[in-house]
Amino acid sequence: MKKFTNxxxxxxxxxxxxxxxxxxxxxxxxxxxxxxxxxxxxRPVDRExxxxxxRTQPLDRVYTLxxxxxxxxxxxxxxxxxxxxxxxxxxxxxPGFYYNENVRVRPNTTYTLTVRVDRETIWAATTVPPRLxxxxxxxxxxxxxxxxxxxxxxxPIFVQTEDENRLILVDMFCNEPFERAEYIAPFHESWxxxxxxxxxxxxxxxxxxxxxxxxxxxxxxxxxxxxxxxIFWYASMIVFYGSNTLTVSAIDDNYHHYLTDxxxxxxxxVEGGIGVFGSVYGEKYELAVRKAE
Numbered sequence: 090m091k092k093f094t095n096x097x098x099x100x101x102x103x104x105x106x107x108x109x110x111x112x113x114x115x116x117x118x119x120x121x122x123x124x125x126x127x128x129x130x131x132r133p134v135d136r137e138x139x140x141x142x143x144r145t146q147p148l149d150r151v152y153t154l155x156x157x158x159x160x161x162x163x164x165x166x167x168x169x170x171x172x173x174x175x176x177x178x179x180x181x182x183x184p185g186f187y188y189n190e191n192v193r194v195r196p197n198t199t200y201t202l203t204v205r206v207d208r209e210t211i212w213a214a215t216t217v218p219p220r221l222x223x224x225x226x227x228x229x230x231x232x233x234x235x236x237x238x239x240x241x242x243x244x245p246i247f248v249q250t251e252d253e254n255r256l257i258l259v260d261m262f263c264n265e266p267f268e269r270a271e272y273i274a275p276f277h278e279s280w281x282x283x284x285x286x287x288x289x290x291x292x293x294x295x296x297x298x299x300x301x302x303x304x305x306x307x308x309x310x311x312x313x314x315x316x317x318x319x320i321f322w323y324a325s326m327i328v329f330y331g332s333n334t335l336t337v338s339a340i341d342d343n344y345h346h347y348l349t350d351x352x353x354x355x356x357x358x359v360e361g362g363i364g365v366f367g368s369v370y371g372e373k374y375e376l377a378v379r380k381a382e
Contacts, residue, residue: 090135096133098194099284102331120144120145120323121144121145121362121363122143122144122159122204122206122209122211122212122362123142123143123144123145123362123363123364124140124141124142124211124250124357124359124360124361124364124365124366125140125141125142125143125245125364126138126139126140126195126365126366127364127367127369128343128367128368128369129194129368129370129371130194130195130196130219130368130369130371131193131196131220131371132193133190133191133192133193133194134166134175134189134190134193134194135188136183136190136214137191139179139183139187139188140164140177140186140187140188140366141158141185141186142158142159142164142185142187142206143157143158143159143161144155144157144159145363146179152291155184158183158185158186159184159185159186159206160179160181160184160185161181161206161207162205162206163176163204163205164176164178164187164202164203164204164289165177165202165204166189166192166200166201166202166291166338167200167201167203168195168198168200169198169200169214170198170199170200173280175189175191176189177189177192182192187277189227194217195217196218196219196220197216197219198216199215199216199217200214200216200217200368201213202215202366203368204362209361211358211359211362211378212359212360213357213358213366213369214234214341214366215341215342215343215358215366215368215370216341216342216368218252218254218338218339218340218341218369218370219250219251219255219370220250220251221248221249221250221255221257221337221339221370221371222248222249223246223247223248223372224247224249225245225246225374227244227246227374227376228374229333229372230262231375232375232376233374233375233376233377234379235327235376235378235379236379236380236381237273237323237327237378237380238381243288243321243323244321244323245311245321245322245323246337247314247317247320248304248319248320248337250351252306252339252341253306253307254307254340255305255306255339256303256304256305256306256340256345257303257304257305257306257309257320257337257340258301258303258338258339258340258344258348258369259301259302259303259335259336259337260299260300260301260335260337260338260351261299261300261327261334262294262298262299262333262336263298263299263305263329263331263333264333264334265285265329265331265332267288267289267290267298268358270282270283270289270298270331271327271329271331272328272329272330273327273329273378274328287304288327294328297329298328298329300325300328302325302326303345303348303349305308306339308315315329320337322337327376328335329378330375330378330379330380331378332375332378333375333376333378334373334375334376335374335376336371336372336373336374336375337371337372337374338370338371338372339370339371340367340368341359341363341367341368342358342370343356343358343366343368344365344368344369345368346358351368353365
């Protein structure tokens with residue numbers, strides 16, 4: 090479940106934000122239900138796109154997803170247009186990850202998520218973005234070899250959607266551990282590799298390892314390509330050789346607020362709990378960035 094590789098870090102931050110530290114010797118802890126997940130337009134709600142439901146953990150306890158995951162929730166996803174409801178379930182080996190492979194998410198549709206745990210009810214809603222059609226030399230179903238020959242225009246992604254104001258998220262994440270990470274364009278010949286985890290990702294999967302750009306669709310208009318809407322991801326977003334994952338997607342309001350608001354865990358559309366329940370329409374591309382032969 091690649092999309093949840095950073096879930097532990099996210100939930101640690103949520104735990105920190107949920108417990109105020111009035112007494113430095115004993116931070117207060119507030120037990121809450123958290124939701125972390127996204128519906129992907131025209132994709133099933135399968136294990137890869139599961140909804141993660143957890144309880145916050147005390148700050149003085151070592152965080153483990155096994156302990157935090159909620160295994161006794163009643164989770165219902167409702168298509169508000171068709172007025173059809175579906176139960177999401179989890180497996181014993183992955184407590185907290187709820188899904189139903191028979192549900193296929195429809196674009197331009199509002200879904201509500203209801204989570205019942207003991208006597209608590211947590212609720213959230215999202216409207217899935219319209220289709221984002223992508224045309225590119227990259228293949229979403231295979232690993233793409235990429236050589237840094239032309240940093241300006243190599244393999245752009247052309248996008249089309251019916252909503253001119255829709256926000257487009259471009260997300261680049263390097264999968265290499267910092268011990269193997271090598272800069273494509275180092276500042277100096279003697280500085281080809283990051284010297285520490287903090288230099289690589291700020292200690293929290295941030296830049297330069299993880300680069301995100303959020304831009305309105307209308308601003309992607311490119312006169313140099315016949316006024317098509319283009320994303321030149323290579324020039325500005327890829328920093329390291331090796332394995333990189335590129336995601337290009339249209340996002341909903343919940344995800345937008347989660348990314349940009351001051352208190353993201355309170356801004357992701359979740360009522361009665363914390364976290365984010367959003368939706369996207371997009372593609373992932375696996376890249377193998379190689380040195381020029």
